[in-house]
Structures are given as structure tokens and as C-alpha cells.
Amino acid sequence: MICLGIESTAHTFGASLVDANDRILTNVNSTYRPPVGVGIHPRKASEHHATVADDIVRTALSTTDGSAIDPDIIAYAAGPGLGPCLRVGATVGRALSSFLKKPLVPVHHGVAHLDIAMSIAKARDPLAVLVSGGHTSILVHVGKKWRVYGETQDITLGNLLDMFGREARLPSPGGASVGREAMKGQNLIKLPYTVKGNDVAYSGLLTAAATLLRKQSNLADLCFSLQETAFSMLSEAVERSLVQTRRSEVLLAGGVAASPRLREMIGSVAEDHGSSFHPVPIEYSGDCGAQIACSGRLAFESGVKISISDSFVTPRWRMDEVDVPWIPRA
């Protein structure tokens, strides 16, 4: 059984095939890059997706020798994300499902980030840390659902780094650019550190860092301090959650999971409490088709599918609203 997954929640349009044994056969993605200093314009991103969709899906469906593979299931990212972008992926999914007469499966993009990370790590029932432009959440699976144990009360870690990166005129994605600058910094500048229980709040940190930037503070030191402060806040919240939930595995997933410094910090928290640490491989950390294919296959096996007439997109969709009965994984 082969599942085609289609991702188009934000800046990336991707398509991927995953087989019944969780092997990623193909994974083809194209990311819309806004000009320096500008954020993602939803309409422009969706135009990018519509332009590349045909090529991406075609490439994902063909093997190395050029022959085409017919998928048995079509999975699409139904949310959360930018409405215009989501609709491109959903349209492609509906068209293929209808033409190939194959079942259509709606996938939650955040759940999918965790599913692919768990599949690759062979994690069973971890404390999950999801860090991206759309999510900053600490989750544990209880009953049928992911429960939010801690999260950001305002902007996400990805937002923080992207928005600061734009203020500093650094190229997108902000996380990678801020990380590169941070390697050159050494002096820790005092910035607001806001942890409320297991929650974090980043907006005060962003304002303070942006204000210092305008006052011509040293960019490298500022990036260094921003990264250290923001990651320490999250690490502290993760450590609290880990002590309270006593999970033996810690999973790190999502776009910001590509940061070497964050991997080091969360890894150190896990090690300190005797838990194994499973960061998602960097090539699958950012948004990609493979996460949707992987999650779509698991969902289909648990009986999830949707008729074309009901296949809406859901721009706002909480992780703790989705039934995820396939966890703990075997």
C-alpha cells in the first residue's frame, strides 16, 4: 500500500510517497522564498504552489527509472495553515482522488510533523516538542489525543526568529540566519525571560531584541543572546514537563528542530533525566510532503478518510482536537 502525501500549509509545496513499511520512496518539495525583509504573503505563496504543483506531484509519482507509480491513498494537509495555500494542496488532492478513484485522507500538519519524526526514530510514546513557524508546543499522548502540556502563549519560536530575522534584514528562514550570526557572538545581553509554568511567551523578547537592534547593538551578540534566551525558556518548560510526565523518550520535531543549538539543549535535558533523545533528521524537519504521506498512511489504517464533498481545509485546527489512535506506536 502506497500513500501519496501533499503538503501546502505555508511556504512549501511538497509531494511524497511512503509505503506500507514506513519507507519514504520519494519526497519532492519546493519552497516559496519571500524577498529579504518581507514575510510570507499568503496569496503569493499560493500562486507559487499552483505553479509548481504539477511538476512536484509528477516527479514524486515517478521512480528513478522514469516509470509512474499509482498511489493507493491520497493524503493532503487539511490544516492548520494559510487558507489560500491550503486550498491549492486540497484541490490537487481532490482531483487525484477523484481521477484515480482512491480514498482521500485529511491530515493535521502538526500531527504529521510528529508522525514522521516518530517513524524515523522508531519512538513509541514520547514527550514531543514541536517547534516551527506554526507551533511551539510540548505534548504527550493520552487516550486518543495529543495533549498540550505546555505551549507558547503568543508567537511561536519560528515566528520569533523569522520576525527578528526580517527586522535585521537577514535572509529567510530566520532561524538558520540567526543561528549563523549567533555563532559569532559571545556577550550575553540581558533580555526578558518569560516562563509561566510549562508555557512560554516570546513577544516581549521579540520587542526587546528589535528595540536593541534599532539602537545599533552588535548583531552577532544580539542573535546569540536572543537564541540563548529563547531556547533556554523552551528547554526549561520541556524539563518541567518531562519531570511531570516521566516519559522515557523525548522527540524534537518541526522546522526549528534543525537548529544545532536547540538540539544540543533539548538533548541535554533528556539526558539529564535518563530519557532517550530523538531529534527529527534535518532533511525532514521543515515542512515536506513526506510528513503528510507518513501521517496519512497511519490515519488511513486507523479508518480515517473523507468524501470529496466534505474535504474542507481548516486554517485553525488545534493538535489536541485530532484523534490520533495510532499512538503509542508498536
Added chain:
Amino acid sequence: MDTASLNSTLLHRGAEADLSLATIGPWRVVVKRRVRKEYRNPILDERIRHDRTISEASVIHEAKTAGARVPSIVGVDIENNAIVMTHLAGTVARECLDDMGKSEAQKLLRSIGEQIGLLHTAGIVHGDLTTSNVIVSPSGPPFIVDFGMSRRSIEAEDRGVDLHLLQRSIIASHRQNPSSMMNSMIRGYEEITGMKVASSTWRKAREIARRGRYFAIR
């Protein structure tokens, strides 16, 4: 007060501190030492540990004065980021709440509500209120512990965070019915704070819960 020379045995490794047991004169005491975190930048690490040690010791003392069931401060060792306080006998609520029958659990939540009410009335917010930070006492009301994240505040927002965190810990770690538990808690809380403070705090708590990402209705 120098705790380094104190003869103590490790009791519990928490998220940010080690708790160990010692004896000083007639008292069994707990030494809470904030340990260095490998992951954290050393300057940031020292600042956080130092600030929280001082603030925790003074808030606990203030809570005691306000009539809340909290440990008594025996001493503070600023050089080693350690607080010495009296040992409390009892069971952590996280461990025993699910073994209780419904009415016993409701009774416990009601007295937890009263304790939070006493803190809030005195202008103290806990900042990390989970069932792991409540000790059920065999004699008298439950104890509230771990004031590492607490602050002085009379804002409904900060009080709301406390109730929100407690509610979330009940939803995420317990099998008891969350709304029945929170109803009992609120009744005890309101008894101490009065209706006005109770309703503004509870309204904030619900608002904070909705602040998380991707709620369809805000």
C-alpha cells in the same frame, strides 16, 4: 547559612532543583538547591538560579504570614542557591488524586481552592500550580509547595494563569472529571476571595486557555 557542610540525603530530583533531607537540631528539614543546568549559558544560568532562590524564600515566608499551608523557611544559602525549609509529611496530590473516590477528590480540590484563595488574597501568585506541587496532608489542609516561579501580583491575569495551569494539569495527568474537579476548586477559592475576585480570575483563566494556537473560536 552554609548548606554545603550539611549532612543530607537526596530525596528528589526536580526539574530545576535537587531536594535533600537533613536534620538541624529538632527539625527534619528539606534543602532545595537549584542546580547548574548544562544546557544553559553560564551567565543566564547563574542569574536565574540566584534571582529565583531569593524570590522563592521571601514569597514562602510571606505566604506563611498570610495563613497559607506552606513550609517554614529555616534559612537561605545564597552562595549555593539553596533554601532550607521544614519537611512536610504527606503524599503528592499527583500520586493520590486518581485513587480517590469522587467525593474525596472534590473535597481535596475544594481545600486546594481555599489555599490558592489565601495566596491570591495576599497578592501572591504561584506561577507553577500543578498537582505535583500540592502535598496532601494526613492532618489538616493540603500544603502548597514549590514557589520557584511565583511572584507578587494583584493582576487577574496572573491569578488566571494559576487556575489555568491547575486545570491543565488535571486534564493532562488525571482520570478524574476535570470540570467537576474545577467546580469544587472554584467553590473553595470563592469562599476565601469573595465572588468578585473569583469570577474575574476564572474568566481570565478561560481566556488564557484559549490563547493557545489555532482555536477556532476566540
